[in-house]
Amino acid sequence: MNLPEKTVGRLSEYRRTLLNCLVEGKTHIYSHELAQLHNITAVQVRRDIMFIGYSSMQRKGYDIQELVNVIGKILDSQDGQNVAILGTGNLGRAVIHYFVGKRSKLIITAAFDVDKSIIGTETTGVKCYDMADLEKVVKERGISIAMITVPPEQAAKATAQAVNAGIKGILNFTSIPLNVPENVYLEEYDMITSLEKVAYFVKNSQKKSVK
Amino acid sequence: MNLPEKTVGRLSEYRRTLLNCLVEGKTHIYSHELAQLHNITAVQVRRDIMFIGYSSMQRKGYDIQELVNVIGKILDSQDGQNVAILGTGNLGRAVIHYFVGKRSKLIITAAFDVDKSIIGTETTGVKCYDMADLEKVVKERGISIAMITVPPEQAAKATAQAVNAGIKGILNFTSIPLNVPENVYLEEYDMITSLEKVAYFVKNSQKKSVK
DNA sequence: GGGTGTGAAGCCGTTCACAGCA
DNA sequence: TGCTGTGAACGGCTTCACACCC
Numbered sequence: 286m287n288l289p290e291k292t293v294g295r296l297s298e299y300r301r302t303l304l305n306c307l308v309e310g311k312t313h314i315y316s317h318e319l320a321q322l323h324n325i326t327a328v329q330v331r332r333d334i335m336f337i338g339y340s341s342m343q344r345k346g347y348d349i350q351e352l353v354n355v356i357g358k359i360l361d362s363q364d365g366q367n368v369a370i371l372g373t374g375n376l377g378r379a380v381i382h383y384f385v386g387k388r389s390k391l392i393i394t395a396a397f398d399v400d401k402s403i404i405g406t407e408t409t410g411v412k413c414y415d416m417a418d419l420e421k422v423v424k425e426r427g428i429s430i431a432m433i434t435v436p437p438e439q440a441a442k443a444t445a446q447a448v449n450a451g452i453k454g455i456l457n458f459t460s461i462p463l464n465v466p467e468n469v470y471l472e473e474y475d476m477i478t479s480l481e482k483v484a485y486f487v488k489n490s491q492k493k494s495v496k
Numbered sequence: 497m498n499l500p501e502k503t504v505g506r507l508s509e510y511r512r513t514l515l516n517c518l519v520e521g522k523t524h525i526y527s528h529e530l531a532q533l534h535n536i537t538a539v540q541v542r543r544d545i546m547f548i549g550y551s552s553m554q555r556k557g558y559d560i561q562e563l564v565n566v567i568g569k570i571l572d573s574q575d576g577q578n579v580a581i582l583g584t585g586n587l588g589r590a591v592i593h594y595f596v597g598k599r600s601k602l603i604i605t606a607a608f609d610v611d612k613s614i615i616g617t618e619t620t621g622v623k624c625y626d627m628a629d630l631e632k633v634v635k636e637r638g639i640s641i642a643m644i645t646v647p648p649e650q651a652a653k654a655t656a657q658a659v660n661a662g663i664k665g666i667l668n669f670t671s672i673p674l675n676v677p678e679n680v681y682l683e684e685y686d687m688i689t690s691l692e693k694v695a696y697f698v699k700n701s702q703k704k705s706v707k
Numbered sequence: 708g709g710g711t712g713t714g715a716a717g718c719c720g721t722t723c724a725c726a727g728c729a
Numbered sequence: 730t731g732c733t734g735t736g737a738a739c740g741g742c743t744t745c746a747c748a749c750c751c
Contacts, residue, residue: 287700288696289719289720290693290719290720291719291720291721292720293692293693293696293697294689294690294692294693297688297689297692297693298671298673298686298689301671301688302673315731315732315733316732316733317732322673323673324673324674324675325721326721326722327732327733328721328722328723329720329721329722331732331733331734331735332720332721332722332734332735334733334734335733335734335735340733340734341732341733343729344728344729344731344732344733345732346732346733347733359696360692360695360696361695362695362699366695366698366699368691375589375590375593375594376590376593376594378586378590379586379587379589379590380590380687382586382587383586383587383687387688390695391691391692391695429698430691430694430695430698432691453698453701454694454695454697454698455694456687456690456691456694460509460512462509462513462533462534462535463535464535468701470694470697470698472690472693472694474685474687474690475509476591476594476667476685477508477512477598477600478505478508478509479505479667479683479685480579480602480641480643480667481504481505481508481571481602482501482504482505482508482683483641483665483666483667483681483683484571484572484573484577484601484602484641484665485499485504485570485571486504486665486681487577487640487641487664487665487681488573488577489498490664490679500741500742501741501742502741502742502743503742526709526710526711527710527711528710536743537743537744538710538711539743539744539745540742540743540744542711542712542713543712543713543742543743543744545711545712546711546712546713551711551712552710552711554751555709555710555711555750555751556710557710557711558711708751709750709751710749710750710751711748711749711750711751712747712748712749712750713746713747713748713749714745714746714747714748715744715745715746715747716743716744716745716746717742717743717744717745718741718742718743718744719740719741719742719743720739720740720741720742721738721739721740721741722737722738722739722740723736723737723738723739724735724736724737724738725734725735725736725737726733726734726735726736727732727733727734727735728731728732728733728734729730729731729732729733
């Protein structure tokens, strides 16, 4: 029961849109409506929903609340998942700010740094610990996911420490390729690469807007 | 002569690695070495290099300097490309900081915001303008790319303004799906989606580390 | 032998085309 | 008739397998 990677990404996006629809008082939505909101095809939406095994009983479209529940059952862990920020510089702090208020099953539980002047401070309620205590805090707090926001030259070391501490998923904000064991899921999140892609396709005055 | 999207992304990554290799005094590199540094296969590297029409004349592997030059010729614009930041909050400022010192053909030329208390300030040398002046500044400075770092509720409007001002490529940091015309290239850069993907695959204790 | 370049096969994700249901 | 669910076709990207070259 492992979904295609792309589908997982879209489910996350659908959910946010659906929650907005609920707020606006909508109760049902057609596949082509949801598709239009995401600039994709209706077939794509139906295919994704097929994957998660949900189906609309009435022909009034999908029941938004139920669909949100089903997606939640798939994406979320029962009791939430704890996330650590490795690197509490500008980027790390911006990430923490970004998450503030976003009610979610993903909880930023702790930040880490090697800079003694930062250790012990709090950023909107998230405390910064010493990287040396990573393993201890990760175990105590049950943290399974890390975001790597350290400077490039520290990325490899921080990652090794994270893996060592028992982290099972990594979101890599740095532009450094990381090495992780098979059983750790690694997702790249590299601004430079993304921006250079945009620049390339702009330069070549690409005709498609690719999602 | 339009390369596959994935290849473009990897070329950007290869180049950074290759530049590091140069610094370390290396002059040649085998496909399997470059592959290992990126956790991909040697065939993949060779295929990408095939696409860009470069080939190693000697059997000592690829000439790193030449390869960097060829990649540059493909990815970079002759005179650089100017980039605007729309939204000068925590995220926008962190992005600006992140780019400081990264010598590159991509130059953050201007920041924009609607908040009068931010307009006129500078973040590490990048001046913040009034969103109302977007079109004027974009034209004056020859800006072709925008990063959307505004709060979600302003994303749609800011994007419309950007498109209107003549922006040809957008990197969307918000979690809101954007609508752009066919001739504007749009790349999503959504932290929440990426993190939820990691969370999903961690939860399902996925065995693969996918790059 | 140890590397590269590449046709062909395979895989994954998307789209087509259409049957089925209210 | 209008929408959903889905087998089958398609297309893009990756990998296999192998010819070729120093």
